[in-house]
Amino acid sequence: MSTEAALGGPTGTGTPGERSAPPAPGTDLPPLTVPVTRTLIVAGALASRDYQDVHHDAEAAREKGSPDIFMNILTTNGLVGRYVTDHFGPRAVLRKVAIRLGAPNYPGDTMVLRGTVTAADGDTAEVRITGTNGLGHHVTGTVTVTVPAERPAADR
C-alpha cells in the first residue's frame, strides 16, 4: 500500500450519500469495514494531538501490559462520527456522540462498524452503534444526528 493510499483513510471512503432525512427506527445502516492499520492508529493519535506512547510506541505499550499499540478513543470517536455522517449525507450534523470502548483495536485487526436507527423525531435520529473486531466489541455507543430538510435555493 502506498503512503498516499494509507493516508487516504479507512476503506469505504466515498462521496457521502445523498440520502434524505429521517429514516424510520429499526433501519440498519450498511456496515463500514475499517482495516486497523498501524498508520491509521498513529495518524489518528497525532491528528487528535494525543501523544500517549501506547498509541505509537509498541515497546512502551508492552511495558504497560498491552501486546501492541492500540487506537485511541478520539480516533474511534472520529470514525463513529464519520460512519454516521457518511450515511446520512452532506447535510447531516452530529449533535451527540457517546461511546464506550471494550476490546482494543490493535494493528492488523479489522473493525466493522454497524448502526441501527433506534429513534427518530422530526429531522433528528438516534443511532445505536457497535464496532466489532477480532477480539469482540471495540466500541458501543449512541449518536444523535440531525439532517435538516433541504432549504430553498434562495436561502443557500
Add this chain to the structure above:
Amino acid sequence: MTGQGRDGEGLPGGDAAFEAALTAYAGRPAATEGVGKDPVNAAMIRHWCEAMGDAHPAYRGPGAVAPPTMLQAWTMGGLSGHQRRSPAHDELFALLDGAGYTSVVATDCEQEYLRPLRPGDAITFDAVIESVSPRKTTKLGTGHFITTRMDVRANGEPAGTHRFRILKYAPAARPAPRERDGAARPRGERPRPVVNRDNAGFWAGVAEHKLLLQRCGGCGALRFPWLPGCNRCGGTRWDTVEASGAGTVYSYVVLHHPPFPAFDPPYAVGLIELAEGVRMVSNVTGVRYDEVRIGMPVRLEFLRVDEEVVLPVFRGGATSGGAPDAALPGGEG
C-alpha cells in the same frame, strides 16, 4: 476453587482509607480556565479528516466547520503538556501513581455539541472531576475509573460538553495474547486452597484421592463445604463419608472475563450435584466450555495441578477420551 482472583497483590488500593481519599476528589476541578493551544483551524481539521477518511463536505472549503468529534482535540495538551490542570487533578494522579496505578486507558467519551466550531474560534474550557470509582479489576489490570466533565467554549460561548472516563491502573503481569497462542503457554501459579482447622480433613482426603463429605452425628445430614456445625440441626459432632464420585452438572457458568494468569478463558465452572445430594463448585473437564450442559453426568477425578496442589474436578462426556490438555480448565487444546 476456580476463579479465585489474587488481583492487586502488593497494592495498597484495597484499603478503605485510600479509597476514601480518592473519592474525596469528586467535585473538585480538573482544569480551570484552560486555553486551547491553537484556535480552530483548517489545517488541523484537514489532518483529522485525512486520518479518519472523512469526506463530509461541511468540513471543507469556504464556510467549513470542524468535525464535531474533534471537540476534545482542541483541548489537548499535545507534546508540551497541559498548563492549566488543577492541583486537585495532579494530586489525584500522584496518589494513584504512588499506589502503583501508573497506566492510563480511556474507556468512555460522551460529547454533546452545542454550536459548530469554525476556523478562528478561540477555545477555552473548564473541567471537574465527577467521580473516582472503587478499585476494579479489568483485563488490563486493577485500578480506578476517573470520570471528568469538561465544558468547552468558543469565543466565550458554550460550544460543547465532554464527559470522559479513564481507567488509571496497574498493568497486569501477563503474557501478550500472541505469545499465548504458542504451544508452551506461560502460566501463572494456580491459586492455593485455603486450608484451615475446619476443612483440613477435606484436603487430607483429597491428597489421598478421596472426596470426603461431612455427616452430622446428630441428624445424619451430609454437608459440603466443610463446616464446624450442621446447617440442619446445629449439631457439632460429625464423621465423614467418601463420595462415590458420580454426579451431574446442576448449573454452570462460562468465565470469559477477567482472565487470571493461571487460567485460560473461556472455561466452564460447574456447580456439581453429587450422587449423595450435596453440591460443590469445580471445573468440568474433558468437554469444551461451550458443550457443558445442565444435567450432564460427570465423574470425579483428581487433577494434579503442580507439586503441591491436587484438586477434585469432574470429567464430563460419555467417553473417557478427553482433551489431551485436561490440565487446562476447559482447555480448547
